[in-house]
Amino acid sequence: MKAKQGQRRVLTGNIVAANAARLCRPEVIAAYPITPQSEVAEQLSAFVADGMLDSEIVEVEGENSAMNVVCAASVAGARVFTATSSYGLVFMYDTLLQTAGFRAPVVMVNVNRETPGIHAVSSGQQDMIATRDSGWAQIIVENNQEIMDQIIMSYRLAEDFDIQLPVMVNYDGYYLSYLAEAVELPEQSDVDAFLEPLKKQPGRPRVIPGESTGCGTHGMEMGYVEARYKHWLALERVKNKVDEIDKAFGEYFGRSYGGQIEEYRTADADIIVLASGSAAGTARTVIDAKREQGIKAGLVKLRLFRPFPEERLIQALKGKKAVGVIDRSVCFGWKYGPMCTELKALAPSIGSIPILSYIDGLANLDITIPHISRVVDEVQAAASGKSFQDVTWIPMEEL
Amino acid sequence: MVVKHKAIFKTESPWSNGKGVLLKLDTGSWRTERPVLDVSKCNYCGLCALYCPPQCMFDRGDHFEANLAFCKGCGICAKECPRGAYKMVPEGEFANEG
Numbered sequence: 036m037k038a039k040q041g042q043r044r045v046l047t048g049n050i051v052a053a054n055a056a057r058l059c060r061p062e063v064i065a066a067y068p069i070t071p072q073s074e075v076a077e078q079l080s081a082f083v084a085d086g087m088l089d090s091e092i093v094e095v096e097g098e099n100s101a102m103n104v105v106c107a108a109s110v111a112g113a114r115v116f117t118a119t120s121s122y123g124l125v126f127m128y129d130t131l132l133q134t135a136g137f138r139a140p141v142v143m144v145n146v147n148r149e150t151p152g153i154h155a156v157s158s159g160q161q162d163m164i165a166t167r168d169s170g171w172a173q174i175i176v177e178n179n180q181e182i183m184d185q186i187i188m189s190y191r192l193a194e195d196f197d198i199q200l201p202v203m204v205n206y207d208g209y210y211l212s213y214l215a216e217a218v219e220l221p222e223q224s225d226v227d228a229f230l231e232p233l234k235k236q237p238g239r240p241r242v243i244p245g246e247s248t249g250c251g252t253h254g255m256e257m258g259y260v261e262a263r264y265k266h267w268l269a270l271e272r273v274k275n276k277v278d279e280i281d282k283a284f285g286e287y288f289g290r291s292y293g294g295q296i297e298e299y300r301t302a303d304a305d306i307i308v309l310a311s312g313s314a315a316g317t318a319r320t321v322i323d324a325k326r327e328q329g330i331k332a333g334l335v336k337l338r339l340f341r342p343f344p345e346e347r348l349i350q351a352l353k354g355k356k357a358v359g360v361i362d363r364s365v366c367f368g369w370k371y372g373p374m375c376t377e378l379k380a381l382a383p384s385i386g387s388i389p390i391l392s393y394i395d396g397l398a399n400l401d402i403t404i405p406h407i408s409r410v411v412d413e414v415q416a417a418a419s420g421k422s423f424q425d426v427t428w429i430p431m432e433e434l
Numbered sequence: 435m436v437v438k439h440k441a442i443f444k445t446e447s448p449w450s451n452g453k454g455v456l457l458k459l460d461t462g463s464w465r466t467e468r469p470v471l472d473v474s475k476c477n478y479c480g481l482c483a484l485y486c487p488p489q490c491m492f493d494r495g496d497h498f499e500a501n502l503a504f505c506k507g508c509g510i511c512a513k514e515c516p517r518g519a520y521k522m523v524p525e526g527e528f529a530n531e532g
Binding site: 260 | 437439442445446451
């Protein structure tokens, strides 16, 4: 069975995110506006005010409360949605951990923006990286259509009985949040049909008025260890589940994204560029150009950051001669970028090849075609045995 | 990996309930003194139960009494009681009660 052709509209990333949430029919929404996410919260309020969405909107005084509200509503059995960015994400840090520990299937959009310390109202993935170990599944998307599709897929993932985990959908602030591009809006009946399998699953536990039940009660000693062990196992299961859901989505809606990672011209490639988010689109253009020059380069777009797609990456990178990783954030206290650091842990399985770390695109500085072209050239040189620089902060050298 | 641990939680998430598994902190063991009520001074106003931080006061119909399984002995009930009906007594006084 196939979905009907959806309506094609030109919409910004934020409006697409709000529409995606609307189509998934969340029963409770609590989102505090923050640049560059504000349109998501505003549009969802407008949908409810216009009678286009039957949701309870809880107006909160900050993000910490927003996450507490959606976590509690989720534990009470509701489907929930929230959205945030940067300062908002770190303001809800304790409740992020709580939501994950409660195994509440919250779906949240995080519009990537630089974090406090240096006040930067600009794009960057540092906010997402700062919450890496919160126990959430973290997915990064590349364009507005993928925002739409991944939010829908995220409900299938979060609420799956075998998973029961909160999911954070990340997209680049400014680059995507305010970018208007053509997007196909699926029909409501098709989104309903895609989410229908969740209704056939066993019900998850929920708070029942008058009954002394509770979640996250003091897990002393082995209770704590057991809860953590189950949480850790569930995150391991997320990897295959992301692939399965992506495949099912592709079969039904005709669009798929490769699941945990998307591989572009990797099969016969000698060298690989690993990138994520909107920069992956630019990287694809560079790969095509380099291929015309006879350089056998390929792109791996990292979609799933948590859990880290260990097996899929080993499969994609095994036998390659060198890899360049572009990070849009900094790993404080460890010299490579965060994604590069993680990739280096796979070295025993992919072989002792040069892995070059690049820091680029901080604070709204563009990850340009010349930047990625330079990455490809340097990775190619490293692959042929030339010496290379471990870490390169591209803007520090190019400006 | 062989997991030998017998599951405490019946659910995927760490849920417990009053009828089955109720995981709790044994906070009563932290106590060094306990509130002892002089019932003749008590007028059942309920302030002690209202202020009790772990909310472990039993309602006995005409007075309140701390649930010693949870009472940490913080003494707030004794401090707040307008009639001075509670006396904080060192646990050593009860050492022979077993």
